[in-house]
Each structure stands twice: as C-alpha cells, then as structure tokens.
Amino acid sequence: MTERVFTACLVIIGNEILSGRTQDANLAYLAKGLNQRGIRLMEARVIPDVEATIVTTLNEVRAAFDYVFTTGGIGPTHDDITAESVAKAFGRPLIENPEARAVLEAYYPAGELNERRLRMARTPEGASLIENRVSSAPGFQVENVFVLAGIPSVMRAMFESLGPRLQGGTPMQSRSLSVALPESVISGGLGELQAAYADIDMGSYPYHRDGVYGTTLVLRGIDGGRLDEAARKLAALIRGLGAEPYEETEG
Amino acid sequence: MTERVFTACLVIIGNEILSGRTQDANLAYLAKGLNQRGIRLMEARVIPDVEATIVTTLNEVRAAFDYVFTTGGIGPTHDDITAESVAKAFGRPLIENPEARAVLEAYYPAGELNERRLRMARTPEGASLIENRVSSAPGFQVENVFVLAGIPSVMRAMFESLGPRLQGGTPMQSRSLSVALPESVISGGLGELQAAYADIDMGSYPYHRDGVYGTTLVLRGIDGGRLDEAARKLAALIRGLGAEPYEETEG
Numbered sequence: 413m414t415e416r417v418f419t420a421c422l423v424i425i426g427n428e429i430l431s432g433r434t435q436d437a438n439l440a441y442l443a444k445g446l447n448q449r450g451i452r453l454m455e456a457r458v459i460p461d462v463e464a465t466i467v468t469t470l471n472e473v474r475a476a477f478d479y480v481f482t483t484g485g486i487g488p489t490h491d492d493i494t495a496e497s498v499a500k501a502f503g504r505p506l507i508e509n510p511e512a513r514a515v516l517e518a519y520y521p522a523g524e525l526n527e528r529r530l531r532m533a534r535t536p537e538g539a540s541l542i543e544n545r546v547s548s549a550p551g552f553q554v555e556n557v558f559v560l561a562g563i564p565s566v567m568r569a570m571f572e573s574l575g576p577r578l579q580g581g582t583p584m585q586s587r588s589l590s591v592a593l594p595e596s597v598i599s600g601g602l603g604e605l606q607a608a609y610a611d612i613d614m615g616s617y618p619y620h621r622d623g624v625y626g627t628t629l630v631l632r633g634i635d636g637g638r639l640d641e642a643a644r645k646l647a648a649l650i651r652g653l654g655a656e657p658y659e660e661t662e663g
Numbered sequence: 664m665t666e667r668v669f670t671a672c673l674v675i676i677g678n679e680i681l682s683g684r685t686q687d688a689n690l691a692y693l694a695k696g697l698n699q700r701g702i703r704l705m706e707a708r709v710i711p712d713v714e715a716t717i718v719t720t721l722n723e724v725r726a727a728f729d730y731v732f733t734t735g736g737i738g739p740t741h742d743d744i745t746a747e748s749v750a751k752a753f754g755r756p757l758i759e760n761p762e763a764r765a766v767l768e769a770y771y772p773a774g775e776l777n778e779r780r781l782r783m784a785r786t787p788e789g790a791s792l793i794e795n796r797v798s799s800a801p802g803f804q805v806e807n808v809f810v811l812a813g814i815p816s817v818m819r820a821m822f823e824s825l826g827p828r829l830q831g832g833t834p835m836q837s838r839s840l841s842v843a844l845p846e847s848v849i850s851g852g853l854g855e856l857q858a859a860y861a862d863i864d865m866g867s868y869p870y871h872r873d874g875v876y877g878t879t880l881v882l883r884g885i886d887g888g889r890l891d892e893a894a895r896k897l898a899a900l901i902r903g904l905g906a907e908p909y910e911e912t913e914g
Contacts, residue, residue: 427866430704431835432694433881434868436687439709443683453681455716456709458690461866465706488847489867490854528850563869584682596739599779603741615678615712616740617685618814630684 415634418580420446421477422456423469425484425494426562429458437564438483445571450580451479461485466497474501474557479578481571484562486551488528494559495552499536502554509535512550519548543573553577582634587643589657591650594618594625601649602629609642611635666885669831671697672728673707674720676735676745677813680709688815689734696822701831702730712736717748725752725808730829732822735813737802739779745810746803750787753805760786763801770799794824804828833885838894840908842901845869845876852900853880860893862886 422442428434436458443453454477459465466485474480485494499506512533516525532549535541542551542558544566551560551570560570591598595618606614612633619626629646633639650657673693679685687709694704705728710716717736725731736745750757763784767776783800786792793802793809795817802811802821811821842849846869857865863884870877880897884890901908 427864427883428868428881429690430694430707431698431837431883432691432704433837435691439680440683440686443681447682453683454711456681458707460705487867487869489850490857491866526847526851529847563871565871586682586684596777596780599740600777606741613678615742616738617679618738620814620816630679630682632678632682 416581418451418479419454419477420451420479420481421473422453423466423473423480423482424456424458424562425461425466425482426458427460427491429484430460438560438562438567441564441568442481442571446479446578446580447584449578450583451578452584461491461493463493463497463500466494467501470498470501470557474555478556480557482557482559483567486532486549486559486561488531492531495534495536498554498557498559501557502536504536504538504554506534507537508533509539509541509552511541512552515541515548515550542570545569545573584632584634585636585639587631587639588628589643589646589650589659590619590626590628591655591657592624592626593650593653593655595627597653598627598629598650601653602646605642605645605649609633609638612638612642614642666832669702669730670705670728671702671730671732672724673704674717674724674731674733675707675709675813676712676717676733677709678711678742680735681711689811689813689818692815692819693732693822697730697829697831698835700829701834702829703835712742712744714744714748714751717745718752721749721752721808725806729807731808733808733810734818737783737800737810737812739782743782746785746787749805749808749810752808753787755787755789755805757785758788759784760790760792760803762792763803766792766799766801793821796820796824835883835885836887836890837881837883838890839879839881840894840897840901840910841870841877841879842906842908843875843877844901844904844906846878848904849878849880849901852904853897856893856896856900860884860889863889863893865893 429436446453485492496506535552536554539552539554544550546566546569560567612631615630617628647657680687697704736743747757786803787805790803790805795801797817797820811818863882866881868879898908
C-alpha cells in the first residue's frame with residue numbers, strides 16, 4: 413500500500429523580492445511547518461505584483477497541488493492586489509467581507525478605520541478568514557488556496573492558526589551526517605546506497621568551512637526505522653573511506 | 664518609442680531549498696546583477712531534483728522569457744541531474760564535453776579526476792561553457808538557458824564571467840524614502856501619485872522597528888529625472904502629513 417502524498421505550492425507575490433531588495437523569509441518556515449503536518453512543499457514561485465500573472469499562476473498551481481499558499485500583497489496600498497487577483501482566478505466577486513470588517517472595527521480606535529484600511533476587509537465571496545493575532549487584518553482561504561501576509565511575523569501567526577484546516581499524511585523525517593571529505597569521494601558509494609533505498613531521498617551538499625571541503629549528507633523519508641538503517645550503512649561507508657562522520661545539529 | 668524590456672526567469676533546482684534546510688542566497692544577487700545589465704528578473708521558481716519537473720519547467724520558461732538561469736544540481740553526485748535534464752528539455756544528446764574535460768584535467772592533480780568528477784564534464788551537445796574561477800567545474804549555456812552552480816560563491820563567479828553574453832536595455836533605477844508613519848496613512852496620496860506616474864513602479868513596504876510602525880516607499884523606473892521629480896512630490900506629500908521622510912541606505 414502506497415501512502416497518499418499531500419503536496420503544496422507556495423506563491424510569493426512581490427516585486428520587492430524579485431528586485432533583490434528584500435530576502436524572502438517565508439519559504440523555509442512554511443516548508444518546515446508543512447512537513448510537520450505531513451504535507452510536502454513541491455514547488456515555490458516568486459511572481460510580480462501583476463494581476464494577470466497572479467491569476468494565471470494561481471489557476472495553474474491550484475489544479476496541480478493539494479494546497480496553495482500565497483504570501484504578500486494583502487496590505488492597504490495600491491500595490492496590494494492579491495485579494496482581487498484571487499477573486500478573478502476563482503471567478504468570484506470581490507466583496508467587503510462583513511466578518512473581516514468586524515475584526516478591523518474591533519482593532520482600530522474609533523475613527524481610525526479609514527477607507528484605505530478597509531481595503532484589508534476585502535475577500536472573494538465565500539472565502540473563510542484566517543486569523544491574524546499580530547496586526548488583526550486577516551488572511552483568507554478559498555477552496556485549497558490560503559492567502560497569507562508577506563511580513564514574516566504575521567505570516568507565521570496566520571499559518572499557525574490554520575490547525576485542522578490542513579490535512580496531511582506522515583511527516584518526512586531526516587537524518588544528517590557530515591564528513592570532512594569532498595562530495596566526489598563519497599558520491600560513488602552514496603549512489604549505490606541510494607539505489608538500494610529507493611524509498612529514501614538522499615541528498616549530498618558540499619560545504620567549505622575553515623579551509624576544509626566537506627559534505628553533508630541528508631537522508632529523508634517517512635519510515636524512521638529504514639532511515640536509521642540507511643544512516644548506519646552510510647556511516648559505515650564513510651568509515652570505510654577512512655573518515656569519521658559527525659551528526660549535524662540543525663538550526 | 665517604447666524601450667524593449669529584457670526579461671529573465673530564475674529556476675532554483677534543489678530539494679534542500681524546498682525542505683527548508685537551506686536558505687536560497689542566489690535570487691537577490693542575480694536580481695541585482697541582472698538589473699545592472701538592464702535585464703529584469705520577472706519570475707523565479709524553486710523546483711525539486713526531479714527530471715520530469717525540470718524538463719517541463721525549463722521548456723515553459725525558456726519560451727516565455729528572454730533569459731533563463733538555473734542554479735543547482737551540477738555537482739558530482741547521483742542527485743545532480745541538471746545537465747541531463749537540460750539536454751532532454753532541448754532534445755539534445757548529453758555528451759562528455761571535451762573542453763570541460765580539459766578544464767577538469769588541468770585542475771585536478773594526476774589520478775584524482777575519477778569517474779564521479781568526470782560527471783561534471785557532461786553537457787548537452789553544442790553547449791558553450793561558463794567559466795568557474797572558484798572550483799573549475801564549469802557551468803554551460805544552451806541557447807537562452809544559463810546553467811549555474813548552486814553554491815553562492817561559485818554561482819556568483821559564473822554569473823560575473825558572462826559579460827557580453829548578456830544583452831540588456833536600460834537598468835532600472837530606484838529612489839527610497841522611509842517615514843515613521845503606518846502604510847495606511849500614506850496609501851491614499853501614494854495611490855494618487857502612482858496614478859500620475861504610470862512609468863514608475865511605486866512600492867510600499869511596512870516595517871516595525873523600535874516600537875514604531877513605519878513605511879519604506881520605493882520608486883523604480885528607467886528615467887532618473889522622472890524618478891527625482893516623483894521622489895520630490897512624495898517627500899512633499901509626506902511633509903504634508905506632518906512627518907519627515909528620510910533616505911534609506913541600501914545594503
């Protein structure tokens with residue numbers, strides 16, 4: 413019996429990422445958070461604040477993946493066009509969402525909920541809100557598309573609020589070993605080990621630290637027992653090459 | 664007369680980025696480097712080390728953009744499958760490139776150019792090499808697709824070696840102003856200014872520093888005079904709201 417794999421795609425909406433002005437800080441967080449829920453991030457796209465591009469991209473990826481997450485473009489300014497673009501992608505009208513308006517009314521002092529801020533209450537018709545405990549203005553979900561903020565602290569709060577709305581399978585586990593040998597010395601034996609463990613994804617990542625060319629080897633799979641077994645064989649392979657493997661502590 | 668816009672797409676190949684283990688460090692560098700050459704990065708995709716995905720993605724984006732850059736997957740291990748995937752995308756045979764082999768032979772001490780390292784001499788037939796001054800194993804170009812290493816120092820050296828192989832237009836310039844006012848206070852006037860300057864892309868980016876909610880406003884366009892004019896109007900708009908704009912020093 414093959415286990416069902418739940419897949420996701422991240423769409424990062426923002427000229428500021430594509431111009432190199434801002435470094436994305438959401439992909440790695442989302443990848444790890446999804447994995448804990450048994451969902452695999454299979455692709456990410458960075459696209460500009462251009463409605464036609466957002467619409468085309470969303471319609472392509474929401475058909476191809478179980479879950480789609482977007483980040484960015486849901487603030488109060490003219491370049492925040494994610495809500496209307498999502499509405500167009502789904503062929504739904506863009507409405508002032510009464511529930512979202514109530515959230516903003518409760519948050520802003522009397523008289524400060526101006527027309528611009530009210531832009532943040534707009535969602536496609538029939539969307540369900542995603543709570544924002546940081547700065548109130550909510551994200552929203554339409555079918556399998558989850559629209560999150562671009563600011564990392566807000567994006568994280570929104571993602572963590574999703575809870576049971578994300579159904580997944582068995583999380584991937586990983587084992588990492590590093591060794592002070594260049595990739596090309598280990599790669600032959602590693603290739604053979606990979607061939608023997610088709611259910612495990614073996615990655616090889618060269619590093620250069622303190623003048624030493626080394627390699628970090630990462631084994632990923634859903635079966636902890638198989639991972640331990642493969643990691644033991646990998647450690648034996650490394651010792652056979654006259655080196656000593658050490659475990660990576662992940663950040 | 665409208666100026667021709669040169670466009671580019673970056674394809675980041677690597678399970679380690681999609682698992683959240685590694686943070687991409689190439690997008691921002693490439694975006695800025697391309698802009699200096701008058702080429703605009705319009706999209707980036709992060710995809711796994713899966714041949715079918717690489718082939719499909721490459722064939723889609725090389726038809727849609729003037730230039731395509733890939734990073735990752737050109738090392739000596741079993742998970743380095745970029746060269747064969749690019750060959751498949753172009754329908755060309757994968758060969759041992761004699762020029763690439765000569766480069767590796769000159770770099771490695773006698774007897775150390777093993778079978779695994781020779782994998783790094785493989786390119787699609789007819790590819791032209793991209794020099795790697797850091798660790799010798801070259802990247803390569805096929806038509807409008809430039810295949811670069813994933814390790815940032817190597818990727819940068821390869822990109823800088825391209826010189827006249829990248830033809831572009833007029834670089835985008837930018838002007839940045841920051842102000843200690845929340846986005847939603849400025850957004851009305853900013854939207855009007857954007858409407859008056861259709862040739863300038865105006866971005867608004869909220870920040871939260873030392874307890875202050877502020878906004879950085881970025882104007883981008885190819886005409887420095889128009890940018891200066893729009894920036895003066897923006898500064899006047901901010902002063903009209905009772906605040907003082909300050910210039911951002913970019914990193």
